[in-house]
Amino acid sequence: MRYISTRGEAPPLDFVEVMLAGLARDGGLYVPETWPRLEPRTIAGFAGRPYAEVAADIIRPFLGTTIPDHDLARMAQEAYGGFRHPATVPLSQLGVSTFMLELFHGPTLAFKDLAMQLLARLMDHVLAQRGERATIVVATSGDTGGAAVEAFRGRAQVDLVVLYPTGRISDVQRRMMTTAPDDNVHALAIDGTFDDCQAIVKGMFNHHAFRDRVRLSGVNSINWARIVAQAVYYVTSAVALGAPHRKVAFTVPTGNFGDVYAGYVALRMGLPIDRLMIATNVNDILVRTLATGAYEVREVMPTTSPSMDIQVASNFERLLFEANGRDPRTVRSAMGSLAQSRRFALSARALAEIRTTFAADHADEEETAATIRTVLRETGRFVDPHTAVALAVTEKDVHDSSPPMIVLSTAHPAKFPDAVEAACGIRPPVPDWLADLGDRPERVTSLPADQIAVEKTILAASRAANVVVQKFSPLPAASP
Numbered sequence: 001m002r003y004i005s006t007r008g009e010a011p012p013l014d015f016v017e018v019m020l021a022g023l024a025r026d027g028g029l030y031v032p033e034t035w036p037r038l039e040p041r042t043i044a045g046f047a048g049r050p051y052a053e054v055a056a057d058i059i060r061p062f063l064g065t066t067i068p069d070h071d072l073a074r075m076a077q078e079a080y081g082g083f084r085h086p087a088t089v090p091l092s093q094l095g096v097s098t099f100m101l102e103l104f105h106g107p108t109l110a111f112k113d114l115a116m117q118l119l120a121r122l123m124d125h126v127l128a129q130r131g132e133r134a135t136i137v138v139a140t141s142g143d144t145g146g147a148a149v150e151a152f153r154g155r156a157q158v159d160l161v162v163l164y165p166t167g168r169i170s171d172v173q174r175r176m177m178t179t180a181p182d183d184n185v186h187a188l189a190i191d192g193t194f195d196d197c198q199a200i201v202k203g204m205f206n207h208h209a210f211r212d213r214v215r216l217s218g219v220n221s222i223n224w225a226r227i228v229a230q231a232v233y234y235v236t237s238a239v240a241l242g243a244p245h246r247k248v249a250f251t252v253p254t255g256n257f258g259d260v261y262a263g264y265v266a267l268r269m270g271l272p273i274d275r276l277m278i279a280t281n282v283n284d285i286l287v288r289t290l291a292t293g294a295y296e297v298r299e300v301m302p303t304t305s306p307s308m309d310i311q312v313a314s315n316f317e318r319l320l321f322e323a324n325g326r327d328p329r330t331v332r333s334a335m336g337s338l339a340q341s342r343r344f345a346l347s348a349r350a351l352a353e354i355r356t357t358f359a360a361d362h363a364d365e366e367e368t369a370a371t372i373r374t375v376l377r378e379t380g381r382f383v384d385p386h387t388a389v390a391l392a393v394t395e396k397d398v399h400d401s402s403p404p405m406i407v408l409s410t411a412h413p414a415k416f417p418d419a420v421e422a423a424c425g426i427r428p429p430v431p432d433w434l435a436d437l438g439d440r441p442e443r444v445t446s447l448p449a450d451q452i453a454v455e456k457t458i459l460a461a462s463r464a465a466n467v468v469v470q471k472f473s474p475l476p477a478a479s480p
């Protein structure tokens with residue numbers, strides 16, 4: 001299996017190279033040259049099988065020959081064996097034909113665990129095969145950092161550095177990054193905003209001498225390995241409701257377009273999907289794009305669903321490529337226009353093509369809070385604000401009762417306790433196994449929003465840079 005860039009000016013790569021590279025050299029995103037197909041018979045055969053086994057079967061054709069079958073099967077087993085529910089991603093029924101897919105039973109209570117747990121194992125495996133080390137740097141506004149720490153802690157070939165903006169993430173989110181005892185994990189509290197953190201990471205990737213010295217690599221949501229891992233639960237949940245004999249629809253709380261694009265991957269592989277509903281908060285660039293054909297960047301508004309507070313939905317470039325008949329020139333010109341004037345226009349044909357599969361709507365803060373209240377009253381269940389956005393959109397837009405609608409629940413309510421409590425007056429309970437999170441010692445290095453200072457710290461910590469590893473001295477826990 002070879003992968004090509006959406007901008008057509010980078011060399012085709014194999015799966016392992018794409019996983020390690022992240023972004024293509026021409027600034028584009030890698031997509032498979034052809035879509036592997038799941039025959040209806042194969043899809044039907046997934047019924048009743050363990051999640052990890054199905055995951056390996058779905059991901060295998062994307063890998064080519066670089067990773068042996070039994071290694072992939074073992075890594076999937078390990079990745080999903082740690083989930084706190086025997087079904088890994090249980091499906092619960094909320095209404096006559098509305099279902100909720102619980103993607104939050106992993107170690108950091110957010111759906112990002114599903115991709116990150118596998119990605120970390122794949123990366124460590126191929127680096128070990130090659131006798132190489134890497135330093136992974138992540139800027140995070142919340143969930144990605146914790147998921148990366150849990151996935152990469154203790155891995156032999158990788159050092160992980162997460163940058164988060166001091167004081168701007170929740171207590172639970174911070175502790176998930178700062179309490180891992182492993183030497184290969186380094187949490188950096190940056191005195192600045194998330195945008196500052198992201199600018200520093202970008203700056204380090206553009207600083208080629210540094211980048212090569214520490215073998216810098218990334219695991220953000222454009223990483224292809226994350227996307228394929230996410231395609232799996234679209235298949236398993238559809239199968240649970242009767243696929244391939246019956247079509248299903250999905251509503252997906254969306255930020256960077258990674259998760260909902262994984263649904264599109266499942267569709268292209270042959271899963272019968274009636275519709276993919278994009279649900280956003282008031283940061284609704286994708287809703288406006290589907291309504292008008294103009295992709296137009298505006299200011300980000302902070303909301304109670306922070307993982308969806310984005311300006312640019314990076315993975316949308318992959319859909320743009322498909323909607324334009326895989327013509328890289330159209331993508332290049334759109335992205336050129338985006339860089340220059342913060343907007344581009346879709347052709348009527350591309351827009352019509354996208355609308356055959358996707359629909360979109362947003363929920364504002366009031367609708368989101370009202371949904372948290374209603375769901376608690378009617379079902380006795382807490383839902384997190386990201387899930388509530390998707391449920392609110394489903395409520396507004398889905399009137400017919402067929403086909404069944406699967407709403408993706410992307411975080412556990414206890415991960416966003418303040419927003420849930422503000423909406424319904426009750427604090428959602430923390431799972432027992434996480435109850436001591438608040439007592440674990442924190443280890444964090446505070447730094448100014450300065451690339452040089454961050455690089456110095458990383459050079460000292462990175463085993464790939466061949467310097468003696470220095471221990472960070474623990475700082476007292478930041479007061480909540």
Ligand SMILES: *Cc1c(COP(=O)(O)O)cnc(C)c1O
Nearest residue numbers: 143255256257258259307410411
């Ligand atoms: C990251 C995240 C999202 C958005 O996912 P994308 O792939 O960026 O669309 C939604 N909900 C939660 C809880 C998240 O952590």
